Amino acid sequence: MQLVFDILSWGAWSVDFQDKESWLNWDNNVTASSDNKTSPALAHVPAMQRRRFSRLTKMMLTAAHDCQPANNCRSVFASRHGELTRTLGLLQDIVSKEALSPLAFSQSVHNTASGIYGMVSGNTAASTSIAAGEETLSQAVIEAYAQLVENPAPVLLVFGDDPVPPVYNQYTQEFELPLALGLYLAPANNDKQPAIAQLTLTQTALPQTASEPDSDDTVKALTFAELINAIACQKSLSGQLCHWHWQLTQPLEPDMR
Template structure:
């Protein structure tokens, strides 16, 4: 695994906690659409809306499980011989939120979706950076939203915590920068440096990144020989 390092200009960011007692208010979505959305899509749309104005923006949506709970309900209906709602089916895809968001804003900008197991958020940050670096004059919105899988799937290794985070990559409106790195967690120099610095370690990537955004302190997450590390800077290094 090659060591990777990249710096993301953060124009705005927003989050929604997994512990919230109710779904957020998304009044900017039409009621007929809003009532059909899952909690996952609602929290994703909430943080996305917090980060953008009316200007067009490319979107990278990231989720390990996506609309798996909706898909599971569809499979249960099929197994029971019950009819499946066409609307439920159309909203069961991983990137359902990006379609709803684009339609609500009248924005036809490119949208993509990333799912990479327990490392989904990290690789989504890399994808968002790659898109931004290819066209820095056009902002990129990264939206991460997830929820634990249905209990029908049993124990999930490195299960997600849930909740949502959105980051707007925009150099012009940048309030600071997130320095991201990915290296081997097998005694490589970068891994040793992170350990020596006594950087806080977290059970999920989303918890680590949120800690960095909220406190300005570095954070790391380790999994399957990979060490992810995030640091906040007021200005690019």
């Protein structure tokens, strides 16, 4: 299976790289900040609203806003862990026999960011929420592809995750979080809007990655940050991410299609 898209625009946020310009300077050798308390400013949302949002929701709304999608575009929101921190807090309140916060309860569902995005942007188009373990991002891309096959109007894809609470550390190892990525996607070689890059995902049996150097058929293992940097710099990239092979290339000129 091979999926090909035009990337029309993008957005991303992490503690160390909080705007598009900063992602141009990403370096694989730089140690990520240990400050896990910083949140996006989310200046385009009124303060009375944004103060109630979790950091995950703020990150995903920031990435979505930076994409500058069309009004009422369809969207796919993806998060492996979702609002796990809120959910754990509710469980702790139950154990302590304390009253549950209606606000915390209402924003503990997995489609919290999707629903709040619709409210703050006035977007009433369909939105899908995806959770698929280590393949969450790639499965969200598959969902976006299916929607584009049905209707070629661009789709907004937003992926994001926060570190899990310490009690869950033994069950997961993800060193790039917190992080959010937004991609505004259209069918490959669309003739209506200019693309900044072309993205190809290929499902393939890859026995080893570059971290396992004993094979001659090794494939470079990518990180989320490396992918975002390549999009920001508009440079080609190829490697394995979320159990799929990803390839980022420059789009064909109109007279070469």
